[in-house]
Amino acid sequence: MSASIRNSVILTHWGLTDNEVRCDLSTDIRMYGCWGRNARLWKDNHLPCFVPGKDTVVASTAGDYDNSVAPFGYQVSLLVCILIYTLFLPRGKVTWDKQYTLFFAGGVRYDDVSYSHGVRQTLMMLFSQHPGFKLIDTGERGGYTQYMADFGRSTFCLAATGAGWGVRLKLALMHGCIPVIIADNVQMPFEDVLPYQDFAVHVREHALYRLPEVLDAILSTEGLVKRMQINVSCIWRYFTWRDPQARAIDALICSLRRKMTGGRLIPVMDWSTCNLHCDE
Structure with missing residues (x-):
């Protein structure tokens, strides 16, 4: 380049x-x-x-695939989509009563200190046996068949840094799970225009040991989890490109417009309509 x-x-x-x-x-x-x-x-x-x-x-195109588990963003044939919508699982309906407090499954690589900047190794050593947490080292197990389903069974899902950008943030949102982002010095997709504080949790790497305390504080605040879950059911559209409800292109255009104003444009999300207002 x-x-x-x-x-x-x-x-x-x-x-x-x-x-x-x-x-x-x-x-x-x-x-x-x-x-x-x-x-x-x-x-x-x-x-x-x-x-x-x-x-x-920008949001990854990974995850824009056929997925019969995710409650949002079906990418199947029109006939199957109509049948699912009509008979089984109407779009936008998720189960908010979760089985796990926190879920993560992925490679850990205990023998590679450079991988994930030490985040995944630290999390596994501190919390692999923590009540309500389901943390799976897929390297040990050689894969994990319940991977997608457990996103939908969890209140919070880790979007921890690995070897670079990942898709767990997007998968969490598409499965109705509140993402917990642990990725210091890494800007998230459309973070310049989307109100991450309303639908995600950021935890700094130096504060990993406080993760249960951070999540407990959110869980104990009346109505906060439910409000964030409702926002998740709205915001996922801005992270996908192919779905009929996809709005990633809207977020991209808003980001570019904001740059044209030198950052003066301050986008506003209307959570009641899931519309991102991007006007000066």
Whole structure:
């Protein structure tokens, strides 16, 4: 990528903001988000992988697939969709009484200190046996067949950093689960225009040990979980591209419009209608 192209607005899935720290390490470069050519671009030209305020982190297209488990975003044939909608599970209906407080399943790699910046390893060591938490090391089990279903069975779902951008944030939202984001110095998709504080939980890496305390505080605040769940049932549309209700393109256009105003435009989400108002 030439420097002249890099001066354009880049649409990326990976909103890493601390490139100087994580792209210039002598350890496995791939685990720090710059991936191959971008890593060399940084080291050779001092060009970052993502520039906050200029570039836009967009929702992944991963997860826009046929999924008979997710209550939102069916991508099946029209006939099957009509049958599901009419006979079994109307769109937008989810079970809000959950079996687990927190769910995560994914690779942990205890022998690789660079992977996930130590987040997944720390979480597993601290909370793998914590009551109400279901944390699965898929590397140990060689896969996990209940992966999708357990998103829908959980109140909170971890969207913890791994080797780079991931799809768990999107999967949590599409299954009616409140995402718990643990990814320091990483901007989330459309974070510049969507009110993350209304539908997600951010936990800093240095505060991982306080995770149960953070979740308990939310659970004990009257009406807060229900309000966030209702917002989740609205906001998932802004993270998908293919569904008939998809609004990711609306979020993208809003982000670009905000950049054209130098950040002066402040978008407002109308939760009663699920509409993102993006006017000055």
